[in-house]
Amino acid sequence: MALPLPDQQKTIIDLSLDSHIHTRLCNHATGEMEEYVQAALGKGLKTIIFREHLEEDIVYSDRTWLTEADFAYYFEEGWRLKEKYADRINVQLGVEIGFNPLAIDLLQEKITRYPWDHIGLSYHYYFTGKVHLNMVSRRQSNIAKLAEIGVEKVLSEYFSGLIQGITHLDCHILCHLDAALRHYPGLRFSATHLELIDRILELMKQKNMSLEINTSGFPIRNEPYPGKGILRKAVALNIHLMAGSDAHHPNQVGRYFNRLPDLLAELR
Numbered sequence: 001m002a003l004p005l006p007d008q009q010k011t012i013i014d015l016s017l018d019s020h021i022h023t024r025l026c027n028h029a030t031g032e033m034e035e036y037v038q039a040a041l042g043k044g045l046k047t048i049i050f051r052e053h054l055e056e057d058i059v060y061s062d063r064t065w066l067t068e069a070d071f072a073y074y075f076e077e078g079w080r081l082k083e084k085y086a087d088r089i090n091v092q093l094g095v096e097i098g099f100n101p102l103a104i105d106l107l108q109e110k111i112t113r114y115p116w117d118h119i120g121l122s123y124h125y126y127f128t129g130k131v132h133l134n135m136v137s138r139r140q141s142n143i144a145k146l147a148e149i150g151v152e153k154v155l156s157e158y159f160s161g162l163i164q165g166i167t168h169l170d171c172h173i174l175c176h177l178d179a180a181l182r183h184y185p186g187l188r189f190s191a192t193h194l195e196l197i198d199r200i201l202e203l204m205k206q207k208n209m210s211l212e213i214n215t216s217g218f219p220i221r222n223e224p225y226p227g228k229g230i231l232r233k234a235v236a237l238n239i240h241l242m243a244g245s246d247a248h249h250p251n252q253v254g255r256y257f258n259r260l261p262d263l264l265a266e267l268r
């Protein structure tokens with residue numbers, strides 16, 4: 001009987017790939033694209049996927065996404081970096097599509113318009129009927145207003161929105177699945193939420209979508225997004241996993257990836 005390869009338990013995820021990187025283009029990150037490439041080289045990564053924010057029809061006080069002019073620069077600079085670093089690292093130009101149930105056609109049009117290497121789906125903004133509130137924000141004003149609407153309701157609409165997004169938009173990966181209201185103290189998911197999460201995972205499996213292990217959760221709650229309970233279900237369903245640092249500063253590239261082998265070993 002052949003002995004298992006020593007690395008076999010680690011092959012479930014490629015830790016030389018960071019699939020979620022932002023740059024100063026989104027207005028809330030710092031650092032040029034090239035600084036992130038150099039940071040990735042410094043960490044010994046073999047592939048990075050820039051995943052810039054794309055949102056449509058959001059009514060919010062700050063722009064946390066790229067304009068069309070920003071995306072024009074993004075591709076121009078990205079292609080230059082791909083070429084310049086081709087012998088050292090694989091640079092990919094992806095996108096983080098922010099779901100908006102009122103802009104599905106526009107989002108799908110943007111998905112097909114640009115030559116993305118990799119398309120991610122997220123859901124950041126909750127619509128009150130008048131304005132949007134950022135569900136992943138740590139700002140007290142967002143959290144208080146969302147809590148007023150009701151945590152149960154907001155989260156149910158968040159997970160239902162993801163189901164709608166997965167169904168109607170052609171994306172490769174689902175980002176930070178359980179990060180909504182992550183800064184709300186003592187957050188717990190209800191039985192309804194857990195059922196919706198199960199449906200999300202089943203749909204992802206059907207559509208052959210990957211699930212992101214977003215390591216930005218470690219400093220906040222000592223677990224990635226999503227947490228272990230959801231990851232265990234994803235592993236059981238054999239859903240492909242990809243690590244993403246959600247870097248908003250060059251020194252965050254590949255953050256906490258060293259904690260993933262142990263975490264994944266716990267999930268079996």
Ligand SMILES: [Zn+2]
Binds near residue numbers: 022026248
């Ligand atoms: Zn961001």
Ligand SMILES: [Zn+2]
Binds near residue numbers: 122124175176
């Ligand atoms: Zn995000």
